Amino acid sequence: MSDETRYLERGAAWTPLWYGPGFAVLGALAELATGGPVHVVAWVLVGLGLAAITVPWINARRRFHTVRVTSTALWQGREELRLDRIAEVTEVGTPAGARVLGGGWSVPRNYDELPVRLDDGTVVLAWARDGEALRAAIRSVKGWPA
Structure with missing residues (x-):
């Protein structure tokens, strides 16, 4: 008998990984829209930092809640x-x-x-x-x- 998957519920999807970079893009666009200086390096670091702290959370949910x-x-x-x-x-x-x-x-x-x-x-x-x-x-x- 094969060991094929008959039912699968993933603990989490990878889509929350894009929330941090999306927030950073919105922040940079807000700075651009208000006419002030756009802190590109800071927003890139914010986006990468938020994505980096999201990866362990997603990985844990996929491991323990699948x-x-x-x-x-x-x-x-x-x-x-x-x-x-x-x-x-x-x-x-x-x-x-x-x-x-x-x-x-x-x-x-x-x-x-x-x-x-x-x-x-x-x-x-x-x-x-x-x-x-x-x-x-x-x-x-x-x-x-x-």
């Missing part, structure tokens, strides 16, 4: 859960103290939680921006009816 379902595993950030360990994803209650997949203390903000019952009876919390799509992807890969 959700992927392949034909064999569910990936939550850097944690892998083999799909053959999943017993149920529908009508599973969330017990207090359920472990969150991906290594966090809680489900990331602005993400839906999806309780998952494992083959040993324990319940863990998976998460995705679109919890229903994640549930459907897992059910589809496991061959369960929708």
Whole structure:
């Protein structure tokens, strides 16, 4: 069986990388429009500096908030859960103290939680921006009816 990606949610896009340089261009244009001196070197440094501090943030979000379902595993950030360990994803209650997949203390903000019952009876919390799509992807890969 191939290990192709069946569902993918990136933790962040690379587009915020352009916010800093865009801000710098707007600042330089504002200086130009007001007739004052345009500090080109300063605005270039501001744009590059803001882009440079954005790269680690994007990289961390892509590493720790990416959700992927392949034909064999569910990936939550850097944690892998083999799909053959999943017993149920529908009508599973969330017990207090359920472990969150991906290594966090809680489900990331602005993400839906999806309780998952494992083959040993324990319940863990998976998460995705679109919890229903994640549930459907897992059910589809496991061959369960929708």
